[in-house]
Every structure is written in C-alpha cells, then in structure tokens.
Amino acid sequence: MTAPASIAEIRALCADLPTGDAEAAAAAAARQGVLTKPPGSLGRLEELAVFLARWQGRAVPVLNRVDVLVFAGSHGVAARGVSAFPAEVTGQMVANFASGGAAINQLARAVGANLKVTPLSIETPTADFTVAPALSEMEFAAAVSEGYGAVDPACDMICIGEMGIANTTAAAAIAAGLLGGGGEEWVGRGTGVDDAGLKRKAETVDAAMALHGASLHDPLEVLRRVGGRELAAMFGAALAARRNGIPVMLDGFVATAAAAPLARLAEGGLAHALAGHVSAEAQHGKLLARLGLRPILDLGMRLGEASGGCLAVAVLRGALACHSGMATFAEAGVSEG
Numbered sequence: 001m002t003a004p005a006s007i008a009e010i011r012a013l014c015a016d017l018p019t020g021d022a023e024a025a026a027a028a029a030a031r032q033g034v035l036t037k038p039p040g041s042l043g044r045l046e047e048l049a050v051f052l053a054r055w056q057g058r059a060v061p062v063l064n065r066v067d068v069l070v071f072a073g074s075h076g077v078a079a080r081g082v083s084a085f086p087a088e089v090t091g092q093m094v095a096n097f098a099s100g101g102a103a104i105n106q107l108a109r110a111v112g113a114n115l116k117v118t119p120l121s122i123e124t125p126t127a128d129f130t131v132a133p134a135l136s137e138m139e140f141a142a143a144v145s146e147g148y149g150a151v152d153p154a155c156d157m158i159c160i161g162e163m164g165i166a167n168t169t170a171a172a173a174i175a176a177g178l179l180g181g182g183g184e185e186w187v188g189r190g191t192g193v194d195d196a197g198l199k200r201k202a203e204t205v206d207a208a209m210a211l212h213g214a215s216l217h218d219p220l221e222v223l224r225r226v227g228g229r230e231l232a233a234m235f236g237a238a239l240a241a242r243r244n245g246i247p248v249m250l251d252g253f254v255a256t257a258a259a260a261p262l263a264r265l266a267e268g269g270l271a272h273a274l275a276g277h278v279s280a281e282a283q284h285g286k287l288l289a290r291l292g293l294r295p296i297l298d299l300g301m302r303l304g305e306a307s308g309g310c311l312a313v314a315v316l317r318g319a320l321a322c323h324s325g326m327a328t329f330a331e332a333g334v335s336e337g
Contacts, residue, residue: 021058049320063320066113073119073162076127158246161306161310249313252304256287277299
C-alpha cells in the first residue's frame, strides 16, 4: 500500500472510494433474520454485525486483529493559552504510553487490541494558525502519509485516537472551517480550561477563520491550515482504511474532526466509520450529528487517546459473538414465529 507523497496524490485517493461489499452485507442481514431470536431483538448489535460484514467483505465478520492507532503532535497555537495543561505534556504522555501507564494501554489490553503510538515531530510545534497555516504543504502531506502507512491491510478494524495539547482548539477550527459557525459555536473546555480560557479558544478559532477564510472551501486546506500533524495522520489512517476495506472506529471530538474532511471530499466518505462514543467535550455530539454518525457509547468520557473508541470494540465483539455463535431456528429445532 503506497502512501501518498503530495496533496495531489491525497486528493486522488479520495476519489472513487470503495463502497463496501453489498452481497456480504445482505448475507449477514439474512443470517440475522434466521437466528434464534425475534427479528430485530438485538437492536443495534444486529446493525453493527451487518456493518462489519459490508466493510470486511464477509458474511460472518471477525475481529481477530484490531489495531489502535494513536498519533501525537504539538501545536503552536498552545502558546495562546487555550489549554489547561502546558505544551510539554504531549511528550510526557508519549513516554507514558511507551511505559504502559496510560488509560489506552489498559483499555487496549482489555478489549484484545494492539496499540501503536506514533509521535509526529512533537519537538517541533506547528505554526500558530492565527498567523500562518499550521502546516506547509510538504509537512501536511508527510503527516497524512505517516497515518496512511500506519494502517496494516491485514487488520480487521482500526481505532484512531490522538494526543496533543491544544488539539481541541484545532478540532474546533476544523469544524468551523468545514461546517461554518464561529468559535463560540464549536469550542469546549477540552482539558478543563476556565471561562477565560474558553473565551481565548473561541477568539483563536475566529482569528483563524478570518485569516484563512478564502481557502476554507477546500476540506484538505482546512485540515492543513488549522489542523496539526496528528489530525492529518488520523485523516490519512481513515483514508487508508477506506481504500483497503477496513472499518474504522473513531474516538472523540478531535478524531472525529480529523476524519470529517473525508465526508466533505466524497459522498459517503465516512460510511466505513463508526463513532465509538459521544464525548463530554461540548460540541462532539453536534459534530457527530452533522456528519450523520450515531455513537455507540455515552459514558461522559473526554480523554482522547482512542479510549472511548477502543472501549466500543467490546460492544462489537458482543455483536459478532451473537452473529457467529447463535444457532439458527433450523439448527436448534426451534419453531419460527
């Protein structure tokens, strides 16, 4: 799987996206109809099994290998006081991931997933996007390529997540750039900023919209100009998954914003993605609704790190256990209603 080397190559990969396997989905739905239960009685578990069948291309899907891909990046806009934590926490948390001490280490182990953490030039913050594009075209293409190449075509599903102080501000700016609205409409408290910090976040997003407004018609330019390396990498991973027929589990507000340009670049661009949860970050639910994504879990989480998305894998495992393991009416000798 060759990773894209330029914005032109990225744009080309976003065209003519695979649409999934309709025959596998139909076969999975037919199986659901003859299992020993009233039709539809497993609710969304049935829908999730059919979804996985479509994107894995098999009537009885599997989750033998789930890869959790966490990308870390540093943001120049952090210097504007938009986070409750200092910028150096990004690097410190990457070290914590490596030593196994973070929440995502525990959750990935609990759901039987492989965790891969990729730091992206965390010693070099992006430009402050209120005065210049966050990334040059070369830097942006490199970050997308890094995420694209992190996806192994042999895996059954990927979960994408991030670490990056100030990246909820970047996510809010991406949402505003793609969907319209000002800073107040899209910012939240992130790591826990006070009212003054929330005001700074909104002002920062508004300043970015004013500076980059003429370029915001292009979803890739939105991501390049007001995003960050880890957001670009998550976009690249979501794109690679689509090109390779791999379903994607999105985490919270930042991961959803990072993938959102794909939905604007192509009709049904996020049809292969599930929202693992709706986070406590104020505008995540609104962003999901605008993208037509229905979250699996609602646990008041707002950590990032792919934590909520990873936890939702347990629900998918339950869906597939029923889909593959239940007897049909004929097999069990049970009369159908």
